[in-house]
Amino acid sequence: MPVDRPRTTADKHDRIIDAAIEVFAEKGFHHARISDIAAKAEVADGTIYLYFRNKDDVLITIFEEKMGMLIEGLKQSLEGVDDPLERIRTFARYHFKQVKDHEALAEVLQIELRLSNKFLKEYRPTQLWEYLNVFAGILRDGQERGVIREVDPFASMWAFFGALDEIAMQWVLANKERKLRFSLDASAEAVAEIFVRGVAANPSAIPVATPLPSQFESLS
Numbered sequence: 001m002p003v004d005r006p007r008t009t010a011d012k013h014d015r016i017i018d019a020a021i022e023v024f025a026e027k028g029f030h031h032a033r034i035s036d037i038a039a040k041a042e043v044a045d046g047t048i049y050l051y052f053r054n055k056d057d058v059l060i061t062i063f064e065e066k067m068g069m070l071i072e073g074l075k076q077s078l079e080g081v082d083d084p085l086e087r088i089r090t091f092a093r094y095h096f097k098q099v100k101d102h103e104a105l106a107e108v109l110q111i112e113l114r115l116s117n118k119f120l121k122e123y124r125p126t127q128l129w130e131y132l133n134v135f136a137g138i139l140r141d142g143q144e145r146g147v148i149r150e151v152d153p154f155a156s157m158w159a160f161f162g163a164l165d166e167i168a169m170q171w172v173l174a175n176k177e178r179k180l181r182f183s184l185d186a187s188a189e190a191v192a193e194i195f196v197r198g199v200a201a202n203p204s205a206i207p208v209a210t211p212l213p214s215q216f217e218s219l220s
Helices: 009-027 034-041 045-051 055-078 084-101 103-110 117-121 126-144 153-176 184-199
Strands: none
Touching (some): 009 045, 009 103, 055 084, 055 126, 084 103
């Protein structure tokens, strides 16, 4: 049985979270055991329960903490980007970059999180709303400046996120099943182009984007 090392409380918490992401991605949420997480984090099994009530609590904490980091990173990526239409493109690029750069976390958030009854039935994902409200804020700013037409920010933010979320899901599944994987970079540009031209007050004034290479890339 692993024995706790003399590290700080915050360090143990972070190690447990990082270990849980790897275990959930590898074994799946339902098949993963608290003992698997403890072994990966190099702590005693009972240590997990000093920080979390159960496995669902670990999963929801992953969502809360990582979404908080994603929101902060998104806001930083948008700093210095003044044009609302370009901010939409930046949002799409940022979202897919995080999926590509953090595959295990993407698998947990895209697939395993949906397997938690507690998350689906009892939990209110306020961080997700905050993430979506960044997009709604972009639309409102663009409408005030006359570069975005009068579209419903609520419906639009969910439509935008729905496109990002479904493409990310298919990319994760393609990776998991070792199938042909498509390019997230190309997907970011394609989604952004659709939404930018869809909400722009004067879409004919937008230069035609240069297409990226093939939307598909083979897995080795």
